[in-house]
Amino acid sequence: MIVHFGLGAFHRAHQAVHTQEAGDGWAICAVAPRSPDVVRALRAQDHRYTLLVSDGDDVSATEISSVRRVLHAPTETEQVVRQVADPATRVITLTITEKAYADTRPGSAIGLLAAGLTRRAADGGGPVAVVSCDNLLANGRRLREAVRNACGSVPEGVSFPATVVDRMVPATTREDLATAAKLTGREDLAAVVAEPYSQWVLQDDFPGGRPAWERAGARFVADVEPYERAKLRILNGAHSTLAYTGALTGVEHVADALGDPVLARLAGRLIREDVLPTLTAPPGVDLREYGERVLSRMRNRALRHRCAQIAMDGSLKVPIRLLGTVRDRLAAGGMPRWACLAVAVWLRHVTVATDDAGRPVEVSDPRADELRRLAHDPRGLLAAVAPDLADHAEVAGRIRADLADFAAYGVRDCLSGA
Numbered sequence: 001m002i003v004h005f006g007l008g009a010f011h012r013a014h015q016a017v018h019t020q021e022a023g024d025g026w027a028i029c030a031v032a033p034r035s036p037d038v039v040r041a042l043r044a045q046d047h048r049y050t051l052l053v054s055d056g057d058d059v060s061a062t063e064i065s066s067v068r069r070v071l072h073a074p075t076e077t078e079q080v081v082r083q084v085a086d087p088a089t090r091v092i093t094l095t096i097t098e099k100a101y102a103d104t105r106p107g108s109a110i111g112l113l114a115a116g117l118t119r120r121a122a123d124g125g126g127p128v129a130v131v132s133c134d135n136l137l138a139n140g141r142r143l144r145e146a147v148r149n150a151c152g153s154v155p156e157g158v159s160f161p162a163t164v165v166d167r168m169v170p171a172t173t174r175e176d177l178a179t180a181a182k183l184t185g186r187e188d189l190a191a192v193v194a195e196p197y198s199q200w201v202l203q204d205d206f207p208g209g210r211p212a213w214e215r216a217g218a219r220f221v222a223d224v225e226p227y228e229r230a231k232l233r234i235l236n237g238a239h240s241t242l243a244y245t246g247a248l249t250g251v252e253h254v255a256d257a258l259g260d261p262v263l264a265r266l267a268g269r270l271i272r273e274d275v276l277p278t279l280t281a282p283p284g285v286d287l288r289e290y291g292e293r294v295l296s297r298m299r300n301r302a303l304r305h306r307c308a309q310i311a312m313d314g315s316l317k318v319p320i321r322l323l324g325t326v327r328d329r330l331a332a333g334g335m336p337r338w339a340c341l342a343v344a345v346w347l348r349h350v351t352v353a354t355d356d357a358g359r360p361v362e363v364s365d366p367r368a369d370e371l372r373r374l375a376h377d378p379r380g381l382l383a384a385v386a387p388d389l390a391d392h393a394e395v396a397g398r399i400r401a402d403l404a405d406f407a408a409y410g411v412r413d414c415l416s417g418a
């Protein structure tokens with residue numbers, strides 16, 4: 001049995017699909033940490049749901065049935081703890097978003113995981129792998145640290161393999177639900193839509209055994225780090241850049257942001273000129289080709305990936321997706337013009353929160369209030385997120401100038417002249 005925390009769209013289109021395609025009998029008990037809606041929807045349809053896969057032209061529908069039980073954490077806490085402690089559970093996966101790793105209070109996702117692992121250790125539940133599938137740096141180590149904080153120590157027999165996950169899965173829209181109903185002939189409130197591309201790279205450290213996810217295309221490697229760095233900097237770096245520039249220029253979805261040549265040029269130059277020189281290719285991977293493919297994947301119009309969704313929680317995402325690129329380019333003697341520009345666009349997004357036409361944009365970030373209070377002080381603002389870069393005269397000067405230009409001329413005009 002696998003216990004999964006975070007019953008969002010991504011789990012349903014990625015780990016659940018890999019587990020079904022492995023075909024070796026593993027089943028999933030999925031825990032919803034917050035909203036009960038998906039729990040109700042799945043219970044009403046025998047836990048089965050539709051995966052729509054579209055390249056922008058054709059769409060296929062597949063029934064996913066690897067999820068066999070669902071639990072709502074706030075109201076079914078004891079069942080969650082018992083399921084984690086159960087010796088039949090041998091793998092635990094998580095997609096709980098970046099910010100959830102900092103919340104180790106009792107009752108939080110990490111708190112419940114920790115309570116279950118503690119009971120498991122006391123009851124002799126046996127070894128188990130706990131696998132973060134969130135877009136974090138060193139997600140295995142990060143999760144281990146969170147569990148250690150919540151438990152006081154790391155329970156024996158628990159491994160935390162590092163992973164890299166890659167598939168674009170936007171929030172399901174009403175139109176997606178209508179497409180699922182049309183293709184399957186039944187209403188499905190838990191349907192998800194994804195691109196054809198799907199990748200999962202994992203460190204093979206599963207002391208209690210694991211599904212044969214390699215049968216579904218997963219790769220087990222000794223060192224996940226080069227894959228992680230490449231994916232987070234190329235794909236997620238470009239995604240966040242398009243999300244902030246799109247949001248501030250009145251564009252709703254990522255595919256449409258790439259339809260604007262000015263925004264597409266920024267994303268392309270960011271990848272080619274700033275990100276690629278900071279990377280070492282994983283064995284057998286052509287990173288230039290991966291970068292081009294990422295941009296073409298993002299042009300998929302079947303994915304209604306909202307700029308506002310990707311823009312959320314920038315204070316946690318931007319350091320992972322863009323600041324490493326800035327630092328490595330500087331260390332190598334280069335000036336990461338495009339990455340700095342992207343950081344400046346994010347700072348404008350989180351502090352000013354109106355687009356070029358003066359319309360309010362959606363900002364959801366745990367540090368938004370604090371950063372907004374620093375809007376009048378560009379150096380202080382940068383120091384709040386990257387003190388080392390605030391001390392770098394050229395970077396701080398460029399970001400200050402970009403912020404002033406955005407205020408005077410608008411983001412799009414500045415980007416078109418950059």
Ligand SMILES: NC(=O)c1ccc[n+]([C@@H]2O[C@H](COP(=O)([O-])OP(=O)(O)OC[C@H]3O[C@@H](n4cnc5c(N)ncnc54)[C@H](O)[C@@H]3O)[C@@H](O)[C@H]2O)c1
Nearest residue numbers: 006007008009010033034095096097100109134135168169
């Ligand atoms: N959607 C994608 O394209 C994609 C691709 C790769 C990785 N991921 C990873 O998966 C995560 C979830 O993406 P999604 O598309 O399923 O999003 P989603 O909004 O559909 O689901 C988010 C899930 O996280 C839970 N959650 C949110 N805040 C939480 C908190 N503070 N504590 C505990 N749980 C919390 C929600 O209850 C929900 O189950 C992302 O944050 C990312 O790290 C997503």
Ligand SMILES: O=P(O)(O)OC[C@@H](O)[C@@H](O)[C@H](O)[C@H](O)CO
Nearest residue numbers: 135165166167168169236239310
């Ligand atoms: O899911 P988030 O919020 O961490 O980030 C939004 C997207 O950039 C991300 O989900 C990508 O679609 C994904 O990482 C592709 O593999």
